[in-house]
Amino acid sequence: MDSAVRFHNVSLRYARVLALDGIDLEIRSGEFFGILGPSGSGKTSCLRLIAGFDRPSEGAIELHGRSVAGVPPYDRDVNTVFQDYALFPHMTIEQNVAFGLMVKGVERRERRIRVREILEMVRLEGLGERRPNQLSGGQRQRVALARVLVNQPRVLLLDEPLGALDLKLRQQMQVELRSLQRTLGITFIFVTHDQGEALSMSDRLAVFNRGRIEQIGTPQEIYERPSTRFAAEFVGDSNIVERRDSDTPAHERGVFSLRPEKVHLSTRELRASDRSIAVAGEVADVQFHGASVRYVVSLPDASSMTAVVGNLGSRAEAPAVRSGTRVWLNWNLDDLHRLRESGGH
Amino acid sequence: MAAVMPVPARPRLGRMLSTALFLRPKLMLALLLLPPLLWLGVVYLGSMFALLAQSFFSIDEFTGQIQRTPTLRTYADLFRTAHLDIILRTAAMAAAVTFASAAVAFPIAYYMARYATGRAKTIFYLAVMLPLWSSYLVRVYAWKLILAKEGIVTWMAAELGAGGGLDALLSIPIIGGTALSVSYIGTFTVFVYIWLPFMILPIQAALERVPESMIEASADLGAPPHRTFRNVILPLAFPGVVAGSIFTFSLTLGDYIIPQIIGSSRLFLGQVVYIQQGTAGNIPLAAAFCVVPIVVMSIYLGVAKRLGAFDAL
Numbered sequence: 001m002d003s004a005v006r007f008h009n010v011s012l013r014y015a016r017v018l019a020l021d022g023i024d025l026e027i028r029s030g031e032f033f034g035i036l037g038p039s040g041s042g043k044t045s046c047l048r049l050i051a052g053f054d055r056p057s058e059g060a061i062e063l064h065g066r067s068v069a070g071v072p073p074y075d076r077d078v079n080t081v082f083q084d085y086a087l088f089p090h091m092t093i094e095q096n097v098a099f100g101l102m103v104k105g106v107e108r109r110e111r112r113i114r115v116r117e118i119l120e121m122v123r124l125e126g127l128g129e130r131r132p133n134q135l136s137g138g139q140r141q142r143v144a145l146a147r148v149l150v151n152q153p154r155v156l157l158l159d160e161p162l163g164a165l166d167l168k169l170r171q172q173m174q175v176e177l178r179s180l181q182r183t184l185g186i187t188f189i190f191v192t193h194d195q196g197e198a199l200s201m202s203d204r205l206a207v208f209n210r211g212r213i214e215q216i217g218t219p220q221e222i223y224e225r226p227s228t229r230f231a232a233e234f235v236g237d238s239n240i241v242e243r244r245d246s247d248t249p250a251h252e253r254g255v256f257s258l259r260p261e262k263v264h265l266s267t268r269e270l271r272a273s274d275r276s277i278a279v280a281g282e283v284a285d286v287q288f289h290g291a292s293v294r295y296v297v298s299l300p301d302a303s304s305m306t307a308v309v310g311n312l313g314s315r316a317e318a319p320a321v322r323s324g325t326r327v328w329l330n331w332n333l334d335d336l337h338r339l340r341e342s343g344g345h
Numbered sequence: 346m347a348a349v350m351p352v353p354a355r356p357r358l359g360r361m362l363s364t365a366l367f368l369r370p371k372l373m374l375a376l377l378l379l380p381p382l383l384w385l386g387v388v389y390l391g392s393m394f395a396l397l398a399q400s401f402f403s404i405d406e407f408t409g410q411i412q413r414t415p416t417l418r419t420y421a422d423l424f425r426t427a428h429l430d431i432i433l434r435t436a437a438m439a440a441a442v443t444f445a446s447a448a449v450a451f452p453i454a455y456y457m458a459r460y461a462t463g464r465a466k467t468i469f470y471l472a473v474m475l476p477l478w479s480s481y482l483v484r485v486y487a488w489k490l491i492l493a494k495e496g497i498v499t500w501m502a503a504e505l506g507a508g509g510g511l512d513a514l515l516s517i518p519i520i521g522g523t524a525l526s527v528s529y530i531g532t533f534t535v536f537v538y539i540w541l542p543f544m545i546l547p548i549q550a551a552l553e554r555v556p557e558s559m560i561e562a563s564a565d566l567g568a569p570p571h572r573t574f575r576n577v578i579l580p581l582a583f584p585g586v587v588a589g590s591i592f593t594f595s596l597t598l599g600d601y602i603i604p605q606i607i608g609s610s611r612l613f614l615g616q617v618v619y620i621q622q623g624t625a626g627n628i629p630l631a632a633a634f635c636v637v638p639i640v641v642m643s644i645y646l647g648v649a650k651r652l653g654a655f656d657a658l
Contacts, residue, residue: 053561073564086562090580091651099576101568153565 002065004029004155005050010059012045012211019045020131021211022057029154032159032181035191036198038234043191046208049155050189051080063155071233072105079148080157083164085140087132088330093119093143095130100151107222109114118150129141144216145180155187160307174201195235207231223259232257237294239263241307242338247340263307263331264296267321270330278330281305283323295321297329303327370424400632409626413457419629428617435614439597442536443544443590448535450544450589451582457545459580473542484637485535485606492531492607494524521581522609532608543592551585552578560584580653587654594645598638614638 005027012020024239027033035043036324049061053075061068068076079100080264087096094115101111116215119125122142132140141161148156161177162170181188192198199219200203207214215222215231226232227238239258264270272278281297284304295307307329313328321327366373402411403418422428457469476484491497501510515521515528522528557577563573601615612620614634622631649655 051561051565053564072569073561074567074569078565080562080565082558082562084556086556086557086558088562088577088581099563099568103566103568103572103576147566344518 001029002029003157004064005189006062008060010049010061012049012054013057019194023213025189025206025213028253029187031203032184032188032201033190034198034202034205035189035193035208036205036235038193041208042211043208044159047080047159047189047191047338050077051078051157053195055303063257066077072155077153078155078157079151080159083159084327085144087140087143088335089132092128093124093130093132094283096143097147097150099147099199100208115152118146121311122146141165145252155189158188158190161195177201183205199235207234220327225337226257227340229298232339237308240320255339257339259306260294260338262335263329265307265309268328270328272307276330280326280328283321283325283327285313286322297327356465370401396632396635399628400636402629404627404629407537411628419633422630423633430610431614431617435598436641438533438613439594441533442540442597443593445537446541446544446593447464447586447590450541450548453553454545454548457549473545478543481539482602485603487525488535488538489607492525492534496526498525512628526607527609527610532604535603539603540593540596542587543596548582548590551582555581583654587649594640595642598641
């Protein structure tokens with residue numbers, strides 16, 4: 001598969017801040033690529049470099065195998081859906097969507113046809129005469145999408161496109177974006193700080209932290225085998241287990257990640273085996289999440305461990321576990337994943 | 346844990362008054378609006394209507410007495426060639442000054458709104474406002490000296506070997522003259538200088554409200570900078586340009602000092618009003634002349650609205 005975007009050792013400095021620090025990245029043609037990280041981690045900077053709004057301080061960027069050094073945004077075959085949508089308030093929806101075609105000199109008749117098609121595709125037919133401020137948030141989001149899709153870009157950049165929507169609408173748009181990407185076959189590069197969104201939508205994703213990439217991989221790889229402590233804690237919930245004591249065989253010592261749903265919790269005593277570990281503790285906190293319950297358990301060595309238990313069975317059967325209840329925890333050694341420390345360059 | 350005792354509020358007059366007003370928001374609003382409404386309604390609109398009323402009176406040609414019977418005779422008087430000339434001259438000057446101010450102000454406003462930060466922004470604000478701190482008359486007289494035949498502009502032009510160019514400029518019929526200070530070019534230059542802050546500030550305010558992402562989106566969709574300017578920045582800043590032009594246009598229409606000091610002896614609207622209500626004592630005609638800018642501005646705003654200047658508001 002050929003690459004759509006490639007970063008070679010790219011750094012970006014704003015005034016005194018190093019926004020990106022030696023990024024190497026390859027995004028394949030036709031994939032749904034997620035860029036995940038907390039605010040200030042450099043994920044939006046990454047998108048701005050691809051779009052051409054900023055130029056790298058060091059390093060080189062290629063789009064479809066060609067260096068884009070010195071190529072302004074208006075000459076790049078890349079379009080962006082902005083976080084605030086950036087719809088032009090003085091134009092109707094139709095004019096907004098037709099803007100890209102208009103500046104490229106597409107003839108009026110063809111423009112109308114293509115705009116109508118794309119508005120149908122995002123299910124906004126009949127709203128073409130309205131102004132952006134007459135639409136709801138979800139509708140504006142669709143206009144922003146239509147406005148870029150009508151140009152048939154090879155790469156589509158989405159900067160937190162669902163951030164302003166409420167939960168139900170967001171879930172619905174996640175599904176729609178995915179299916180849209182599959183039908184069109186365009187490379188989607190998607191920036192988000194929401195790890196759930198990144199996991200559920202991306203073919204592959206990169207976890208950013210402080211201007212560096214912590215890990216690149218498929219959602220499964222990153223969730224099941226996080227490579228750094230940051231990735232383990234930022235993507236999903238994680239227990240960090242340090243095994244340094246002398247009873248541990250030397251090759252099994254280190255820092256590990258253990259997902260809370262892999263921890264078994266019981267009010268009855270659980271035993272260790274040669275492939276599993278068991279400890280007793282006291283429940284410090286119970287958080288009810290609806291589909292699951294999250295227990296924070298204090299262990300004898302003053303550390304704590306989180307266990308997530310699916311909300312199965314009826315209330316009557318559920319063990320009466322509350323703060324202060326004595327419980328046993330047990331987990332398989334196979335579920336421990338060795339971590340390297342963050343930013344290990 | 347120490348119990349937190351509520352501090353008993355001592356009922357004081359100020360506090361009681363605050364509470365009384367807080368519970369009656371409409372009363373508070375009425376109290377707040379009363380002084381400005383009185384001012385605007387009685388002092389401002391009242392005098393405006395008094396003026397309008399005067400314009401429907403006429404003057405007895407022999408006695409010079411004002412006849413207080415409603416008539417349109419004074420308005421008919423406006424359409425005499427000499428008067429029409431003055432109106433057209435003033436409107437043309439106001440239009441030229443407005444266009445030039447907008448053209449000069451836009452880049453400055455753009456820089457202030459989009460690039461200048463911190464210190465540079467403060468300095469620019471000061472530089473724009475500073476002329477307003479000194480007397481308008483002093484500045485106009487200063488310009489008279491600058492533009493005089495023996496003034497610095499003539500001298501500089503000669504030193505730079507551009508004396509011929511200046512002479513050619515001054516030899517243009519109508520707008521030229523024997524020196525810059527006695528030509529329409531001079532009047533125009535000083536008008537633009539004096540009203541410039543009133544154009545820069547509204548445009549700057551309008552440009553500040555255009556989000557950066559809007560400009561980036563335009564480039565992202567394939568628009569080179571000149572298309573972005575024409576299709577995005579200018580339409581979004583247009584209400585600011587219109588607001589500024591209302592200042593420059595109406596101020597030029599009414600001003601009588603600048604054309605008096607700098608320019609040819611041909612009259613502008615403001616001067617006519619000044620002469621008619623002062624030396625000539627023809628208050629009705631002066632009032633009728635005052636109605637002209639009001640009508641011109643109404644037409645101007647109507648056109649601006651048609652062009653969509655207020656759509657983005």
